[in-house]
Amino acid sequence: MIVERTEFKGQPVLVLKRNENDKYPFSFGLSKARLVIEAIEDIRKFVAENEPKEEKK
16 A cells, blocks of 8 residues: 655645555545544454455365
């Protein structure tokens, strides 16, 4: 993952990209970053519950 810092209308923004050619990067500012931090455990649980399960051999 590539993480870039930039700004939008004078405000700091983080941009997350899967790779350098990512057509749809994920960007957010300080307010949303705080929300993510507050909900990080719920986000981790969501990912764990919804990741594709590996097939058993």
